[in-house]
Amino acid sequence: MRGGGLWQLGQSITRRLAQTDKKVVARRYFASEAELKKTALYDFHVANGGKMVPFAGWSMPIQYKDSIMDSTVNCRENGSLFDVSHMCGLSLKGKDCIPFLETLVIGDIAGLAPGTGTLSVLTNEKGGAIDDTVITKVKDDHIYLVVNAGCRDKDLDHIGGHMKAFQAKGGDVSWHIHDERSLLALQGPLAAPVLQHLTKDDLSKVYFGEFRMLDINGVHCYITRTGYVIFFCFPTYLSGITVEVYVLRSL
CATH class of the missing domain: 1.20.5 (Single alpha-helices involved in coiled-coils or other helix-helix interfaces)
Structure with a gap:
């Protein structure tokens, strides 16, 4: 063909x-509209014609005015910005956070260099997949990972349950769930060039799987690069307006 x-x-x-x-x-x-959680960009989505639907307990845009095909082609040929703040980011800290995590996921997390990450799978006791995840080794006693919104509750129950057992045996590990952050994904061949206009840091030096803390448009952000996708976190306590200003300037 x-x-x-x-x-x-x-x-x-x-x-x-x-x-x-x-x-x-x-x-x-x-879920009823009143029960749905909203990202910092909810008003932006509505104002720009986003078709909002319930997804994993959040009100998220499934489509804008362009057709799904047109949006897909534009992303593959140019670039698109996605609000993925509904996904669950969490930090594991403590001198035993890596040994603890390696009991739950596949991959050599200890072997990662600080500032790098990997795709992985959260597994059950029989080795079956619970969810896929992106894991970043911030430093030897700090791991950051992102899990899917639709699996949030079961993932957190699984991690939290095993953490209690690990701590009971003297393991030094704690966690923090980052509901205070916004997570955006800039995807496509023009992702890096577009973002480069908003930061003085050289993005050509940020390679696949690497993690950086950068100043983007005057805001301190955490970014991770995976191929054509650049994920970056905003501290949402700066308000949704701050995130909207970034989005408007990047567009």
């Missing part, structure tokens, strides 16, 4: 996935 045939197949698959996603969102994550 060549050229137009591949394009038509891609369109067909994208449409089917879009319809499936809408059904799954409506079925799995139904």
Whole structure:
């Protein structure tokens, strides 16, 4: 299959996935509007025509005025900014945080250099997958990881339960769930060039899987680079307006 045939197949698959996603969102994550949590960019999404739907207990934009196909093509050819603040970020700290985490995930976390990260899987006692995660080794006694919004409750229950048992045996580990932060993802081949206009730090020196603390548009942020995607965290106590100003300038 060549050229137009591949394009038509891609369109067909994208449409089917879009319809499936809408059904799954409506079925799995139904909640009343009053119960839904909102990210710092909620007002921005609404003002710019975002179609808000319930997702994992949050009110999130599933689509803007452009078609899903147009948005996908733009992301692959240029770049797109995603509000992923509904995802759950947490820090593990203490001299035993790495040995503790390695009992729960796959991968050599101890072998990571400070300031680097890896994709991993949170597993159960039988080795089955509970959720996928991105893990960053900030330093030897500080690990930052992000888990999916839809798996937040079971992930935190699993981690918290094992942490209590680990602490009871004298293990030095504690955690903090970062509900005070906003998480954005800039994705596409132009992700780094766009972000470069808003920081004096040289993003060409931030390689795949690396973590940095940078000043972006006057705000201290944490960024992680994974291929064409750059994730960065804002301290949301600066208010949603601060995050909106960044978004408007980046667009």
